[in-house]
Amino acid sequence: MAAADFLVVISDVLLRWLIMYFPVSFLDITYVCSLVTVLIPATTMNSVWLTVAFTFDRFVAICCQKFKSRYCTEKTAAIIIGTVSVMSYLESMPWFFKFESKYIFNNLPWFCITKPVYYTSIYWTLFGVFHRLLSPTLPCIFILLLNTLTIRYVFVVSKARKRLQKDSDREKTSDPEMDKRRKSIILLFAISGSFIILWSPYMACFLYQRIALLHGYSPLSRTAGTIAYLLQLLSTCTNTCIYTVIQRQFREQLKTVMKLPFTRMLRSIKQ
Template identity: 50%
Template sequence: MAASDLLVGITDPFLRRTIQFHFPYSLLNITPVCAATEVLVFATTAVSVWLTVAFTFDRFVAICCEKLKTRYCTERTAAVIIGAVSVLGCLENVPLWFKYDSANEFDNLPWDCSVKSTYYTSSAWVAYNVTHRVLTPCIPFFLILLLNVLTARRIVAASRVRRGLRGRSNGENDKDPEMENRRKSIVLLFSITASFMLLWGPQAIFFIFTGIAKVGVDYTPTGYYYITEVTSVFLQLLSTCTNTCIYVVTQSKFRAELMNAVKFPVGVIRALGNNLKLRNESKYIAVCAVI
């Protein structure tokens, strides 16, 4: 999930909104490359959202489904789910490549991306656009909320039983490590749910409102439509950063793995430096022996 969120941060704010905008004559503005960038932006966003759903379902199975837990919560299953979500997320957004046409021509090359007029009039494109919005983020909204409510209810019920068995209902304040782990699980689940719904909510509401109202839109920089759209997109992009921050704050294993990822390049560079140093010393010894 952290990797998919990082890809969203690279493709959308950096490639599409920074490079293409501030460097209009870069290779990214060639029409096929520009269209491919758009597909990549939406694909990484869809993968990020659905991996959040997959993570939520994994926690639901681990906590609420004891019989399924041993078969489902494995590294092999996780790899299969991540691969399937990534492939399906990319395939679902491939049609967006055909949404764009060239706006200009420069050195006999199609330049810039312009939305085809048929995108607004074709019933096929309208159906695809609605399906795309339903898949991301409407269905994930419902699934994440439902699974987290069921998981939290199971944790609370199990915690009450455990407190009763340990005699904690009489007001004792002894610390229970298992209860602390369950409390952290509830905080993690609801933090992810709340951040996802709060940051994706404005864009979902904006899409529904514009689809129902069908009023004239004002795309001027001071128009309410433009400001609302930009704000909703900003919050949606911000959601790709929150999950990683939540993991860093709440999960010690994630922090350990993150530190290992940071230390890995340093270790590789150090190993290469030691090998180079040994080779130089070997050459020096060989030269001295010849002399």
């Protein structure tokens, strides 16, 4: 997930703005800027669907104890990561054919301009709808559904555990298992909430632009579109931070990495 989010930063932030602010570079070659246009949605979709896959993994680990031993393995994780990554890039390949060159210089096509057929072809329209359905409409639905089922399961198990404790006259003692499940609920609410909140402005702007084109409404302001776009980019890293920072093993390894230079320095001094 961290690697996928880092690729989003490279493609959707660095390369996009390099093309805009440093004109007439190798990035303006038609083949190169078309490839960048493929990488931008591909990396974003890969990041989004890896979040969905990880959410499903947590759902299985918490709610499906019998299936957990078979599914929650390193081999399954590698297969899921590879499949999601490959499918994300294959799905975005048609964007490469969206552009044509503005002019040819020394037998090399330069700059990317949208083909006129893109605005009139029913196939491009259907592909655009399909692409928006895959990112982020279906991921939002899956994340909400899985988190709802997980939270429901945790609440049911917690109530049963409280009844058992009450019957055993131990209701006043602390329960580490219930505290752990309570933290899991907070984590799931944070994940689903951040994902939906940060993607909602982007989807609202996209829908308004489509409706405005059909009915001749005034276009959306550039400021609103920019803010929605920035929030959408922010969503690619929030889930990774939430998932990793709250993990005890990750915090311990992070502390080890931060202490490593000082530890080696003290070791050298002692030697």
